[in-house]
Amino acid sequence: MAHHSQHIEHHEKTTDEKIVWEIKPHDHIERSDKFYLIVFSVIVILLLFSIWQKDFLFGVFVIMAGGTIIFLSGQKPQNYKFKLTQDALLIGDDDEMYHYSGISHFDIYRYSPEHQELFIVFKKRIRPNLNIRIYPGDAEKIKDFLSDKLPQKKVEPSIFDIFSKIIGI
Numbered sequence: 001m002a003h004h005s006q007h008i009e010h011h012e013k014t015t016d017e018k019i020v021w022e023i024k025p026h027d028h029i030e031r032s033d034k035f036y037l038i039v040f041s042v043i044v045i046l047l048l049f050s051i052w053q054k055d056f057l058f059g060v061f062v063i064m065a066g067g068t069i070i071f072l073s074g075q076k077p078q079n080y081k082f083k084l085t086q087d088a089l090l091i092g093d094d095d096e097m098y099h100y101s102g103i104s105h106f107d108i109y110r111y112s113p114e115h116q117e118l119f120i121v122f123k124k125r126i127r128p129n130l131n132i133r134i135y136p137g138d139a140e141k142i143k144d145f146l147s148d149k150l151p152q153k154k155v156e157p158s159i160f161d162i163f164s165k166i167i168g169i
Contacts, residue, residue, distance in 0.1 A: 019084040019145050023133050024077040031073050039069055082132060084145055089120065089130075098122075098130070100149045107155035108139050111165055118142060119155040131161060 043066035050059035083090040089098040098120070107119045116139050120130035134142055143152065
């Protein structure tokens with residue numbers, strides 16, 4: 001896989017008080033007509049299977065999942081801004097705040113040499129994990145910064161995380 005960091009603006013700044021970076025959640029991949037034909041064919045086959053099995057709910061799921069994949073595949077990712085401060089993780093221009101007191105632990109997962117993610121696991125089980133793409137060169141700085149505030153525990157990506165990386169959404 002080619003290294004795509006030249007397409008990503010890298011604004012990383014470290015001080016004693018915070019780490020700031022801006023990154024796209026994934027690289028944009030231009031989809032060919034063949035991709036959409038394959039996705040549409042899989043949707044049709046799964047819909048036929050749901051009709052044969054008389055499973056209406058599965059058919060609804062197939063339509064929703066297929067539509068989501070097609071929709072997300074056509075979207076160009078926007079940059080997101082992240083800040084690690086002494087008290088919290090801030091996300092976006094509006095600085096959506098996640099206090100460390102509400103976070104159970106973190107991990108940094110390496111999908112490939114050029115693709116690493118910071119996994120944030122919340123104390124409340126109903127809240128999904130946050131997966132934040134980071135620059136490989138910043139992984140050690142982020143790990144050192146967070147290690148003073150949170151425990152690091154091994155986190156494996158979910159099947160959905162892996163699938164989304166494979167299809168590029």
